Amino acid sequence: MSRLSRLLAILAVLSLGLVSAPQMALASPDAKIDQQIRPCFGLLLEPNLSRGCKVRYAKPKPCARGYYRVRGRCVANNGYGPGGGRYVPREINCDYAYPGQVNDTLARLYDGDVLTLTSTQGGACVESLNITQSVTIVVRGYSPSLNRPILVAPSGQPCIRIAPGVSYVVLQGLGIEALRAGQASCIIGRATELALKGVTVRYDGEGSALDITDSRVELADTVFIGRTRQPVVRATGEIMASNVEVAATAIGAAFETSGDSRMKDIRVSRLGDWTGSGRTRNSAGFVISGMNRQQLVQVDGLYVDGFSRGVYISGGDETTLLRPVVRDSDWAVTLEDSNLRVLDGQLEAVDVGLYVDSGTLYAADNKIVGVMRAGLYAEKGAQIRARDNRVFARPGGCQALVTGFFDGALTCQPWFEAPEIFRTPRDQARLDFDSYWPAPSLLPAGATGDAPTSLPPAPQGASLESPQTHYRLPNASNGSGGGPAIYTSKPALAGAPKAEGAPK
DSSP: HHHHHHHHHHHHHHHHHHHHHHHHHHHHHHHHHHHTTTTTTTTTTTOETTTTTOOOOOOOOOOOOEEEEEEEEEEEOSSBTTSOOOOOOEEEOOOOOOOHHHHHOOOOOSSSEEEEEOOSSSSEEOOOOOEOOOOEEESSOOOBBBTOOOOOTTTOOOOOEOOOOOOOOESOOEEEEEESSSOOSSEEEEEEEEEEEEEEEEEESSOSSEEEEEEEEHHHHHEEEEEEESSEEEEEEEEEEEEEEEEEEEEEEEEEESSSSEEEEEEEEEEEETTHHHHHTTTTEEEEEEEEOOOEEESSSSSEEEEEEEEEEEESEEEESSSEEEEEEEEEEEEESEEEESSSSEEEEEEEEEESSSSEEESSEEEEEEEESSEEETTTTEEEEEEEEEEEOOOOOOTTHOOOOSSOOOOOOOGGGGSSSSSSGGGOOOOOTTOOOOSOOOOTOOOOSSSSSOOOOOOOOOOBBBOEEEOOOOOOTTTOOOOOEEOOOOOGGSSSSTTTTTTT
16 A cells, blocks of 8 residues: 555544544443443442542541440440440349439330349339330349338339330339329339239328239239228239238228139238228228129138228129138128129128128128127118028127117117227237238238137127028018028118228
């Protein structure tokens, strides 16, 4: 090829390249970018490139002492370690716990987790717990004793507040105290499942030591000591209880069951506080009221001591009292608008042993001691089905025990209207709230030293009515042939005030 031909070819190639280059750039603009970033992968994710393809990260400002960086932020050491991992202490020593530590820990626990409280030097966590998820709270190296709780509620605040809808809460081995509670109850909750095992609660205020509504409640080896006008233990729902002790000044336990419930070895005792006042007259030991018609309730081994109304039953389908023991009462058992079975009981009452305002009472193999008015009494419209009940009348009792008729004249004063400060010698030996503490090991009701399994013998000269089968008849009387007195006329005792908190 000639020299001129080579020159023309070179000029043609250059002219074609200058014309096609802009068109290629416009046609594929990513080609140049791809060619530029190909040596350094990750440019779009880490654009801060220097010294070739190395990434230069910006160093953040260090956090202050006691703070750690979590997700780019400096946070206090509330369970997070330097690596950002979650660490939650599940054991708290109440000897050194700071205020609010238990609640801080509960808020960070997983649902259904376990929290352990310890106290080796007698210290207590002073805090009002707010539980918003399922949790189990236990203790280690601690046992409840007088004036040595492990959880103390601040003044005017509840001990434990359970949010509605929490699946379950389990408290085991705790000693809880609220001595300046005011109007706040100690343990409160609604629509939950609560289990207490080996728990001791001391409460002084205007509420209740336990106030749970619309829930399933399980109590075992638990003690409640309360100085309040309200029921010390108040619960509505399904109740399962075993070996429970309640010490109260006015009303012991008030249950409103909404399902089949079983209770065994329940012991209710009255404290010496307020003895001789009007509150003693209106006191009630064990109350079951407001039940629906779709349930059965069984109480085995109930022991009630020192209340004007020993046992009060109102409403419901059927309630059974097996081997109840009621001591030092005015009315041992009172029934309204329900079906009640009382079997093999030992009842000590001043006025009436078994009183039926409305409903049906089935009584068998009971011993009623010390009454001055009637062993069994039924208002108009109520019914009593009785078999093999023995009634021991107090010497010099009311004429109603003899004739069976009541003409409206008050033949004897009700015992709770007596002017004595202490109604019986047993009242003089009662412990008050500040000194009362249960036995080291809880025993079934009626098995401890101060709760004999049998009532004292009838006073000398008391009349023993022969065991027979008796039914309620209009104007029935025992006459001269003996037999428990079952009366239908309405004496003055029917108008006596009912226990506080009992349904009207």
